[in-house]
Amino acid sequence: MAAITNTLPQSVLDAMNPKAATSASTAAEAQDRFLTLLVTQMKNQDPLNPMDNAQVTSQLAQLSTVTGIDKLNSTVESLMGSYQSSQSLQAAALIGKGVLAPGNQTGLSEKQALMGVEFPSDVDSAVITIKDASGNVVQTIDVPKQTAGSKPIIWDGKKSDGTDAPNGTYTFDVKATLAGKPVEVTELQFGMIATVSTTAGQNVKLNVPGLGELELSDIRQYL
Structure with missing residues (x-):
């Protein structure tokens, strides 16, 4: 007669460990596999030397934890998909x-x-310097006291000498101070949204x- 033992082959013990489940396994499959192996082990245990209840409880706790994490991941992925779809519709x-x-x-x-x-805090004053493609200063705009936040600025195209600047692309920089400190x-650039791109993940x-x-x-800021 074959000897009765509480020790199962290492391959079976590895399979009972939830960490050994592959990423393709679902929580339900892992749970079924664990319960099948647990019942098999209990059937083949030595009645004079039964399984340690602490070990069984520990295995059940691990299975419960892994199952819960798997379900949580699925829920998070579903929420992320819904959020991205909603974000895409809003962006369109x-x-x-x-x-x-x-x-x-x-x-x-x-x-x-x-x-x-964009002012990170209130400022006492600011100066906008506008330059042409060659780096020459064509106009400076004095901005009075401003509160924190994003502020749109309109330039009327006038140069410092009062003449009209030609149409084209210019660069600008802003210097601001508060209580004499910089x-x-x-700097914020204006543009028009042409298209919206969405990629999974x-x-x-x-x-x-x-x-x-x-x-x-x-x-x-949206204008």
């Missing part, structure tokens, strides 16, 4: 909208150029000519 409605995002260029057309500044600000991308691909978090 933004096509054709004007936005301000980090950048230091502005386009002058018909005596009007739009740009912006404040780091962010990635954030929605807004394609803005002149600014490239932007995420929703890159937008400082």
Whole structure:
């Protein structure tokens, strides 16, 4: 007669360990496999030397934990998919909208150029310096006291000498101070959302000519 033992082959013990389940296994399959092996082990145990209850409880606790994590992962993946679909629909409605995002260029057309500044805190004053393609200063704009936040700025196309600047692309930078100390600000460039790109597992991308691909978090203000 074959000897009765509480020890199962190592391959069986490895299979009982939830960590050994492959990524392709579902929680239900892992649970069924564990219970089958547990019942088999209990049937073949030595009645004079039964299984340690602590070991059984520990295995059940591990199985419960792994099953719970698997279900949680599935729920999170489902929520992420729903969130991305919702985000895509919202982004699609933004096509054709004007936005301000980090950048230091502005386009002058018909005596009007739009740009912006993001102030991290209140400032006493700020100066916007506008330069042409050659780096020559064509105009400076004094900005009075401002509160924290993103502010759109319109340039009327006038140069410092009062003449009209030609249409084209210009660059600008902003210097701000608070109580006589410099404040780091962010120049904001104007652009129009042309298209929206969506890729599985990635954030929605807004394609803005002149600014490239932007995420929703890159937008400082919608105009």
